[in-house]
Amino acid sequence: MNINDTIQETYVALSANKVRSSLTILGIVIGISSVIALVSIGQGATKSIQTSIQSIGSNLLVITPGAQRSPGGFGVSSGRGNAKTLTADDATAIASVANVSAVASEVAGRYQVTAQGTNTNTTVTGVSENYPAVRNVQIADGRFVNDSDSNSLTKVAVLGPTTVSDLIPDGTEPVGQTVRINGIQFKIVGVTVAKGGSGFTNADDAIYIPLKAAQRFLSGNNYVTTIDVQAASADATTQVLNDATQLLLDRHHITDPTAADFSILNQADILASASTITTTLTYLLGAIAGISLLVGGIGIMNMMLTTVTERTREIGLRKAIGARRSDISRQFLIEAIALTVIGGIIGIALGGAISLGVNATGLLTTSISLSSIAMAFGVSAGIGIVFGWYPARRAASMNPIEALRYE
Amino acid sequence: MIEVKNITKTYGAGDTAFQALKGISFDIQDGEFVAIMGPSGSGKSTLMHILGCLDTPTSGTYKLDNKDVSKMDDEELADIRKDKIGFVFQAFNLLPRTTVLRNVMLPLIYAGVDADEREARAEKSLLAAGMTEAHFAHKSNELSGGQIQRVAIARALVNDPSLILADEPTGNLDTKTGEIVLGTFQKLNEEHGRTIILITHEPDVAEHAQRIIHIRDGEILSDKKHPQRKARHHAQ
Known part of the structure; x- marks a missing residue:
């Protein structure tokens, strides 16, 4: 059977039960579009947080006064930034550290x-x-x-x-x-x-x-x-951090680093931990959306099993006139794949529209990556294969005599 | 040319085993029109399934065109059905919501015949089965019972089979329409030399054949020539 014949047969079969086919497709549409929309929102959030962290400067170390830990562990720690330990002379001294x-x-x-x-x-x-x-x-x-x-x-x-x-x-x-x-x-x-x-x-x-x-x-x-200390390059931030810490400890006559009366925040660390959080969040959103995609896939399997049972006599007839197992299984597999691919295409469009809609509200800049579209498309075709395989195999293994007798 | 030698078919095993066919033998020459008659439970459906290569016998041999098909597996049988056998069933002969032409082309689609040729062959066999061009584009659910059976005959013809097997082809039709359909089989046999096996329980229907094989309880009761064959109904 060639591609044209296959497409025609699939069209006839799917259009025979338009409502059922549409509802099954809807399951996939919801799954794929939520994956696309939520992942794009997650990636947009990641990007905007990174941009705002980078907007405070680049290769930045921020030194604030305040005890990191009081010696002995019983002292009252005042809020960072309130203690009065740093002076403009400290800043001048730090300017002479290498790579600042x-x-x-x-x-x-x-x-x-x-x-x-x-x-x-x-x-x-x-x-x-x-x-x-x-x-x-x-x-x-x-x-x-x-x-x-x-x-x-x-x-x-x-x-x-x-x-x-x-x-x-x-x-x-x-x-x-x-x-x-x-x-x-x-x-x-x-x-x-x-x-x-x-x-x-x-x-x-x-x-x-x-x-x-x-x-x-x-x-x-x-x-x-x-x-605020700006390092000459991203690679130098660690060295600058260590040198500046030592310099300030010396200037403040502190020997125990845990008793330092200042703290240094590295912008790269903030960026890295923010990225970790948002990436985890994106995975989480994707996984939640993935569950609805799985449910959609089970919907496909359910519909295909019903279809196979309903069309038992048709399968018997096709086998009687010479269809091989592979002809029958291919037919039902392609029907399942057609459902998921149609659902996938509509879902990508809908997910993109949702993502653009979120963008238009101005709350968040979303970004749809080509890879998430490619992945969604691949996943939807894959779901067709996975969830269509069992019903197709069941159809192909039917005994023609029993299938023809089926009432 | 069909050679059936000492065919048996047993369903189940042990105490519950049931022997549907108990050693059946006959030959059918090319161009014969044979009716296989018997009441329900006689084993005629089992015999039809074996003759139609839908099933294999438990023992004995069945040669179709000198090829032993009695030991073939499912996939080989599917190929034999595709190339050598045309079926006409009592009901559910056509795919629903599919045009007449496409229904007839279906065996050729599975056989991998290219589009132009299969359309030409489908049209030719539709005309031979007494359908007119006006019906070619109709959907199968827009046809009358008699038309459906004639489209099924056209489909059975389209792969130029060695054997046309008709299983109660007039079972769902009124007498007059049934006569027209049987007339179509007769015409194909007389004018085109088609080998036809008709399975029926109605003596009236069997009257159209040249030879009648009676089956009862899995055995051949009689196998007689039938020279005073019923006149062909010329509807078209």
């Missing part, structure tokens, strides 16, 4: 900010000149604060776009306006480019002022809350 390309210091705190009758509560960060390079901040308008502002204690500020829209009326040029931070007047000299929310913080809802101005007018001491 830039170091920036930060003094961050939340303050009430007012301007022309509006007010907001936002993060005000005193930063050194290197901050934009290290933390991947770009200027949309005006300029960033620099070290000469810092040294001369000039009261200038750079605003994030969200803060601008909170404080400055629409249509007004923000650069040149003034804002009051904790009651002290600062002149706006620049606006940063929008980065979008990154995890738990919104980098756009921020105000940057010179480091020393923040220490003098806001925090009132000489400590810093964060030191």
